[in-house]
Amino acid sequence: MFYPCKQTCIGRVLDSIEARARHGFQCYIGEQTMFFFPRIGVMSLDTPERVKYFGLQNNQSCAICRKRKGRSAARTATCHSPEEIAELLACANEEVHTRPLQRRRKRARERLARHGLNYKKRCKLTDHAKRSLVQIDSIGPRLFGGLARYERMHVYFIAYCTYLIELLIKSVPKSNYGAVHEVVRQCQQFRDPWTGVTHPRLPQLLKMTHLTAERRVRAIFYWAHVLGIHARVIYEPIRLTARRAVASLQLILIAVRGHRAYTSGELDVIFKEVGQQFFMALEELSDWHDEQSCNRQAVMYQRDPEKYTEPVRFEKTKRSVYVLYPIRLRHVKCTSTWKYYSSTFFD
Numbered sequence: 433m434f435y436p437c438k439q440t441c442i443g444r445v446l447d448s449i450e451a452r453a454r455h456g457f458q459c460y461i462g463e464q465t466m467f468f469f470p471r472i473g474v475m476s477l478d479t480p481e482r483v484k485y486f487g488l489q490n491n492q493s494c495a496i497c498r499k500r501k502g503r504s505a506a507r508t509a510t511c512h513s514p515e516e517i518a519e520l521l522a523c524a525n526e527e528v529h530t531r532p533l534q535r536r537r538k539r540a541r542e543r544l545a546r547h548g549l550n551y552k553k554r555c556k557l558t559d560h561a562k563r564s565l566v567q568i569d570s571i572g573p574r575l576f577g578g579l580a581r582y583e584r585m586h587v588y589f590i591a592y593c594t595y596l597i598e599l600l601i602k603s604v605p606k607s608n609y610g611a612v613h614e615v616v617r618q619c620q621q622f623r624d625p626w627t628g629v630t631h632p633r634l635p636q637l638l639k640m641t642h643l644t645a646e647r648r649v650r651a652i653f654y655w656a657h658v659l660g661i662h663a664r665v666i667y668e669p670i671r672l673t674a675r676r677a678v679a680s681l682q683l684i685l686i687a688v689r690g691h692r693a694y695t696s697g698e699l700d701v702i703f704k705e706v707g708q709q710f711f712m713a714l715e716e717l718s719d720w721h722d723e724q725s726c727n728r729q730a731v732m733y734q735r736d737p738e739k740y741t742e743p744v745r746f747e748k749t750k751r752s753v754y755v756l757y758p759i760r761l762r763h764v765k766c767t768s769t770w771k772y773y774s775s776t777f778f779d
Contacts, residue, residue, distance in 0.1 A: 493548030
């Protein structure tokens with residue numbers, strides 16, 4: 433049995449939309465006759481399908497901005513230029529037979545790889561859709577028409593909540609498990625703001641077993657009650673950091689739920705400044721736990737070097753920077769001071 437690839441399947445759907453994008457189609461609603469002109473606003477693709485269809489390098493690559501190796505996720509990245517990417521893809525896939533053109537093709541392939549794109553898997557979106565793509569002048573041109581977006585369930589409700597919950601569980605000493613359970617038991621049930629229906633109560637917060645996307649979101653608001661003002665259930669050096677991470681993620685989750693109206697300026701503050709604080713807090717929590725783990729491993733290594741391995745401290749991620757000099761191209765290595773979790777915020 434023949435299974436067509438994703439490019440072919442999605443291309444057939446795009447051809448049908450593109451065929452009606454210029455002249456529209458007639459529709460009868462009640463006693464009125466109306467013309468509609470379809471446009472493509474979003475593509476609902478999960479991460480594996482999005483990577484394959486848009487020709488990304490891996491799951492960590494971003495089709496909106498350049499996620500460079502060694503760069504921090506808390507740093508605002510540069511957006512892809514559609515014209516530049518199209519030229520690089522054309523140069524990376526052309527047939528050449530001379531040494532200068534081969535070196536030019538090699539540099540184009542390396543540049544695409546640094547920007548997170550795979551030259552062997554060119555997305556054919558623009559071959560099928562031209563008029564049906566939505567262009568917003570205030571935002572500017574976007575690669576693939578801005579369709580390579582991250583949907584909120586897998587990114588915000590699952591990924592971001594999982595990042596924080598895992599670190600919070602590690603930050604609670606075993607002697608404080610009883611206090612956490614007691615606060616969870618006393619916490620009131622949350623209600624739906626529209627219907628007033630109560631949400632099911634979470635039995636515990638120190639395990640992530642059977643946590644759906646909705647329960648992970650609910651757990652973040654439970655953690656706000658558990659931490660309270662002083663966050664005494666958390667190790668003392670990271671109490672303020674844990675509270676900052678929970679508060680910033682709460683604001684992000686409220687904004688993406690769609691139950692409240694925000695202006696463009698308010699959303700910019702939430703997704704840029706508050707999002708930056710969230711990732712910086714995650715990094716501080718992770719650094720503290722890594723330091724504690726290395727210290728414990730160092731003690732065991734000093735006690736019995738033959739049984740335990742020597743701990744390896746976290747090293748700065750190395751990235752390559754090419755500096756063009758008048759005579760020749762030199763290869764210079766430099767380092768970055770940040771670890772990163774994700775680049776889906778800062779588009």
